[in-house]
Amino acid sequence: MTRQAPIPIILLTGFLGAGKTTWLSRALRHESAGRTAVLVNEFGEVGIDHLLVGTIAPDTVLLNSGCICCQIRGELKDAILDVITRAKRGEIPTFEKIVIETTGLADPSQILSTLMFDPVLHNQVSLQHVVTVADAQNGATIHSAQPEWVGQIAAASVLLLTKADLVSSSKLQALRMRLALVNPTAEQLVAQDCPGFRDIDGTGDSHLPTVNFDRSSQHQDGTGAQTLSLTLERPMDWVKFIVWLSALIHRHGAKLLRVKCLLNTEETGPVLIDGVGHTLHHPRHLDSEVASDEKSRLVFIARDLDMTQLRLSFEKFVGT
Numbered sequence: 001m002t003r004q005a006p007i008p009i010i011l012l013t014g015f016l017g018a019g020k021t022t023w024l025s026r027a028l029r030h031e032s033a034g035r036t037a038v039l040v041n042e043f044g045e046v047g048i049d050h051l052l053v054g055t056i057a058p059d060t061v062l063l064n065s066g067c068i069c070c071q072i073r074g075e076l077k078d079a080i081l082d083v084i085t086r087a088k089r090g091e092i093p094t095f096e097k098i099v100i101e102t103t104g105l106a107d108p109s110q111i112l113s114t115l116m117f118d119p120v121l122h123n124q125v126s127l128q129h130v131v132t133v134a135d136a137q138n139g140a141t142i143h144s145a146q147p148e149w150v151g152q153i154a155a156a157s158v159l160l161l162t163k164a165d166l167v168s169s170s171k172l173q174a175l176r177m178r179l180a181l182v183n184p185t186a187e188q189l190v191a192q193d194c195p196g197f198r199d200i201d202g203t204g205d206s207h208l209p210t211v212n213f214d215r216s217s218q219h220q221d222g223t224g225a226q227t228l229s230l231t232l233e234r235p236m237d238w239v240k241f242i243v244w245l246s247a248l249i250h251r252h253g254a255k256l257l258r259v260k261c262l263l264n265t266e267e268t269g270p271v272l273i274d275g276v277g278h279t280l281h282h283p284r285h286l287d288s289e290v291a292s293d294e295k296s297r298l299v300f301i302a303r304d305l306d307m308t309q310l311r312l313s314f315e316k317f318v319g320t
């Protein structure tokens with residue numbers, strides 16, 4: 001029997017009322033929607049979003065009240081396995097991807113760790129994108145004051161800016177810059193220009209940093225989130241780096257919101273390291289054409305962590 005390829009998952013997150021359901025409903029109607037299974041997680045006893053989405057995707061599954069990032073992670077796993085099994089049995093139409101819409105208060109890093117490290121799920125699904133919806137009207141003000149916002153922005157491979165129609169271009173630009181400070185690696189797209197999943201897929205290799213980093217820069221966000229970006233001119237020592245990173249995650253994983261590094265190593269060539277919180281994706285070896293120069297680019301996003309100390313420790317252990 002041939003082994004089936006893992007089903008791609010898109011995790012759709014973003015703060016309360018940012019526009020997740022509105023965009024998802026539109027994307028499901030778009031010609032590029034394909035066959036998509038949708039799992040919706042909402043706070044409160046009465047689910048509403050799944051009804052909105054459910055008119056387009058009739059097999060939408062509403063996860064029980066409670067947040068998938070903390071209370072019902074087991075249920076998320078069961079729901080994913082259940083839709084896969086039902087499709088195999090012919091009880092529901094087959095599908096080619098799964099979208100999980102989180103609550104507006106979810107911590108994506110917890111969900112990612114379930115998706116990636118559960119031994120059963122690991123073989124069945126593969127995370128394709130974390131799409132975080134950022135509200136242009138409230139993002140830089142009300143939402144960014146909430147601790148959940150930073151974790152959601154930091155986890156994104158794609159940032160989808162909603163409500164651009166409600167703000168001036170200067171306000172939109174201010175949000176873009178704010179988002180780039182918190183997560184310089186995510187691609188930013190304006191939701192109204194991105195009607196479907198194809199626009200998300202079309203973000204090229206989402207795993208690659210999309211900005212040019214300064215040689216070394218540190219940014220402090222108003223929420224306490226800080227970003228450290230480093231560029232190293234020469235190939236790095238892979239073993240030293242991995243030992244250092246493992247120690248960092250072990251010691252400070254709870255404060256580390258995001259790690260994204262495109263490393264050029266002497267031993268292995270270009271390698272991508274991508275992590276959210278304690279969850280580190282498997283290192284991915286890249287075609288050397290993807291990273292044609294010898295530079296390594298590293299981005300760390302953290303909260304309540306002394307980034308100067310982090311840089312010093314990196315320099316001391318791994319090298320400058």
Ligand SMILES: Nc1nc2c(ncn2[C@@H]2O[C@H](COP(=O)(O)OP(=O)(O)OP(=O)(O)O)[C@@H](O)[C@H]2O)c(=O)[nH]1
Nearest residue numbers: 015016017018019020021022023104162163164166
């Ligand atoms: N003008 C405008 N309104 C939008 C846009 N996106 C969403 N909205 C409105 O914002 C409100 C909240 O949108 P939802 O899609 O329900 O937001 P959500 O993130 O799913 O909300 P929760 O599930 O409660 O966290 C709705 O009234 C939408 O019509 C947009 O791009 N422009």
